[in-house]
Amino acid sequence: MKQEEDQIRIVILREKRANSVLD
Numbered sequence: 001m002k003q004e005e006d007q008i009r010i011v012i013l014r015e016k017r018a019n020s021v022l023d
Helices: 001-021
Strands: none
Touching: none
């Protein structure tokens, strides 16, 4: 069941993108 891991990675990527936008 790697779907959960994929979703977590997507969330992390979104947070990273949001952080870079704020910077």
